[in-house]
Amino acid sequence: MFKIGEFSKLSKVSVKALRxxxxxxxxxxxxxxxxxSYRYYTADQLPRxxxxxxxxxxxxxxxxxxxxxxxxxxxxxxRGMLRIKQTELERHLAEEKARLGRVAARLQQIxxxxxxxxxxxxxxxxxxxxxxxxxxxxxxxxxxxxLWEELSAYLGQHGLKPNAACxxxxxxxxxxxxxxxxxxxxxxxxxxxxxxxxxxxDLPACSVAATVHHGPYDGLNGAYGAxxxxxGANGYRIVAANRExxxxxxxxxxxxxxxxxxxxxxxxxKG
Numbered sequence: 001m002f003k004i005g006e007f008s009k010l011s012k013v014s015v016k017a018l019r020x021x022x023x024x025x026x027x028x029x030x031x032x033x034x035x036x037s038y039r040y041y042t043a044d045q046l047p048r049x050x051x052x053x054x055x056x057x058x059x060x061x062x063x064x065x066x067x068x069x070x071x072x073x074x075x076x077x078x079r080g081m082l083r084i085k086q087t088e089l090e091r092h093l094a095e096e097k098a099r100l101g102r103v104a105a106r107l108q109q110i111x112x113x114x115x116x117x118x119x120x121x122x123x124x125x126x127x128x129x130x131x132x133x134x135x136x137x138x139x140x141x142x143x144x145x146x147l148w149e150e151l152s153a154y155l156g157q158h159g160l161k162p163n164a165a166c167x168x169x170x171x172x173x174x175x176x177x178x179x180x181x182x183x184x185x186x187x188x189x190x191x192x193x194x195x196x197x198x199x200x201x202d203l204p205a206c207s208v209a210a211t212v213h214h215g216p217y218d219g220l221n222g223a224y225g226a227x228x229x230x231x232g233a234n235g236y237r238i239v240a241a242n243r244e245x246x247x248x249x250x251x252x253x254x255x256x257x258x259x260x261x262x263x264x265x266x267x268x269x270k271g
Contacts, residue, residue, distance in 0.1 A: 001030065007041035011049055026052055026066050059085045098234075105233035119211040119226035123236070126265065128205040129164070134197050135171070135183035142217070144168065147184040154198045155186060162186040167245045208265040209236060212247075216257035220244070223264045231268060240267035 008015045021027040022039070027049055029039035048069070055065045064081060132155065134147045148166075155161070164187035171181040185203075192200040209231050213223040231238065248261040 001040040001042055004029070004039045004041065007045075010043075011046060013049065013053070021049075021052065021062075024062055024066055026062065026069065058082065059089060102234055105230070108233070119213065119223050121209055121211045121227055121230040123207055123209050123268065126203075126206055126208045126267075129187050129203045130189065130200070131167075131185040131203055132188050132192055132198055132200045133169075133183050133185040135169075135181070135199070136197065138180050138182050140178055141170075141180055141182070143180075144182060144184055147182065151184055151186055151198060154195060155188070158190075158192060160188055160190055160192070163189045165245050165247050166249075166251075167243050169241050169243050171241045206240065206267040207269065208243075209268045210263055210265045213260075213262045213264060215260060217260065217262065220262065220264065223262070227264060227266055231266060236268040236270055238266050239269045242266045 002010060004015055004018055008018060011018075018027065018039075018041075022029060027045065030042045030045060031040045032038070033040070051069070052065055055068065056062070060068070060081065068078065068081070132151060134151045134154075136147060138144060138147065166187070167185050169183040169185060171183060188200070194200050209227055211223050211227055211230075213220055243265045245263040245265065246260075247263055248255055248259060
């Protein structure tokens with residue numbers, strides 16, 4: 001018989017862990033002195049302790065191990081548990097590999113620019129969004145006002161106000177000096193019918209690479225450059241038209257161009 005400290009040295013498992021295993025019903029002492037409450041273990045308990053440690057090393061939780069040992073689960077169920085754990089570990093490994101790639105890309109960016117980046121890029125899930133929109137070919141990116149006026153008049157006729165920040169979707173595959181295919185959108189939450197050039201539909205949920213630009217719209221090129229560099233460096237590809245979400249603009253009272261806040265998004269997929 002070994003006192004708990006001796007068994008701890010023999011098994012290379014801390015006294016604290018042995019007590020925790022006892023509390024969980026994983027490994028009870030062979031005997032407990034009823035006067036001193038000293039716990040005693042035997043060498044015959046080492047195989048069970050080693051099994052606990054081996055299963056723990058595979059990633060099973062202590063509760064899973066307790067159930068496995070207590071109920072004597074059949075091999076088929078153990079295989080199922082381990083396959084689930086294998087899937088979890090593979091997913092975690094893929095996530096960490098992707099994180100490592102982002103770290104490498106950031107290091108390269110800092111080394112090339114010798115400074116912290118102005119625009120931070122993240123990937124997030126954009127929720128589905130019902131919008132009323134007007135799409136047209138306009139002379140250039142700054143010539144959107146007539147489209148917004150047309151859309152605003154339509155909403156006014158129906159007594160509606162947007163329920164989120166307005167946005168523009170640019171449908172051209174590349175930058176255009178002129179003849180820009182632009183779609184201005186107002187999020188709405190009421191049933192509406194299309195009328196004339198106004199369309200009402202649901203933008204689907206998607207993953208987007210996004211960054212936020214503070215300041216006038218003529219400074220958005222930096223945000224686009226940061227996004228395109230990040231997408232290429234991190235193994236993503238663009239899968240749909242990009243969006244500009246106007247989080248703070250002239251529609252907000254007392255806001256000038258220096259205070260504009262615009263989020264630029266590219267729907268993306270990995271690979």
